[in-house]
Amino acid sequence: MKNADTLEAIRLLASLDNVIVVFTVDGEQLLNAVALKSLNSFVDQKQSQQIARDFLGKLFQLVIELDEPNPSQLSQFIQKRLYDSIEVGIEVTDSFKRSEYLKQQVKEKADKEFKVDWEEAENEEEQASEVSDSYLKSTLAEVEYFTLLTGLFNIGNPRTLIRLHNSITLLKGLFPILIIDSEKLKQHIFYLFFNEVYTEGIPIYAFDIPEFIKRLESSRSLRDRAVQNHYLEDIYPNESGKLQVILNRVRKVSMPCVKRQ
Structure with a gap:
């Protein structure tokens, strides 16, 4: 039907x-x-x-359009629904502020450098234990970076955020090195979001990624240019072979890409 x-x-x-x-x-x-x-x-x-x-x-006799969730609501959702085991103490709205700052930086073409406080947050990183469900544990660093990318990539759909969080958990379960190597985990999370948003036309091979990122510079979308800026400052460079491994892993735990006609 x-x-x-x-x-x-x-x-x-x-x-x-x-x-x-x-x-x-x-x-x-x-x-x-x-x-x-x-x-x-x-x-x-x-x-x-x-x-x-x-x-x-x-x-339809009555139509109600849902409002886009604001940063405070999204940060509460991420903390209470996705990372409820982490004692944050306060809302992680700072990560949203960082993503907005990054976008504003691109918009104003400022020369100031912006870095995600990932290394500083690594002090909160937990060491992987021998417990079989250790991959279920998350860290403050992961919460902050997940929140940052949620704002940076403009993802406001709770179902999408749940799916992305589940994919991260699965990645940590499949590849335990991600539990103790925060930098590798950060890269996997970035490309997971990257694959989600740029599903149509995203390069299959790692050596095409830099050219794809370069094209975002000419985009009229503030999000595209902010993502490019974040990639160049905090993700790039990556060896082609290692990046291909990351892309392959991410695609195996993601929804299929939309192929161009």
Whole structure:
């Protein structure tokens, strides 16, 4: 059954007394899906979208658009839902401030250097124990860097953050060296986020990554240029062979990439 057929069936169900149907959808994608059904040689794209909008207007009596979570809400979510075992003491909003500063730095083309306080946070790093579930343990450094990248890459979807956190946990379980080597863990986390956001057209081979990063400089997106800046200052350089290993590991625990047509 196609999307539009499903909606038609639900519309009939919703017409019954004492029946309330709640949808959680991406409005734009749903509109395009319904419009596609009415698109033909007699109806152009604009008309089909109007037809789709009229149809959806009969089905949805009340529409509530969720607000984008703010840095404070996201930091609380990361701490309480993803890293609840870490005693942070205060919200890790500083990491969001760092990501915003990085973006502002790119925007203003400032010459000041910006570094993630990863080395300083390494003092909080726990040594890996022989306990089999040691990979489940996280450190303050990991929380801060995860929070930094959440702001830097503009990821506000809780489901996406949960999936990324689960992937990090799996990586640590598969490759225990990441538990004791904070720099390697940092690189894996970065490329995990990198693979998530730039899924379409991301290079397969490590030697193509520098050229891909270089192209971000000409992007009009503040996020793209901020990511490039962070890469050049805190991630680059990487030996091609070692980077390929990281990319292969990250892709095995990630959603499939979107391939260009």
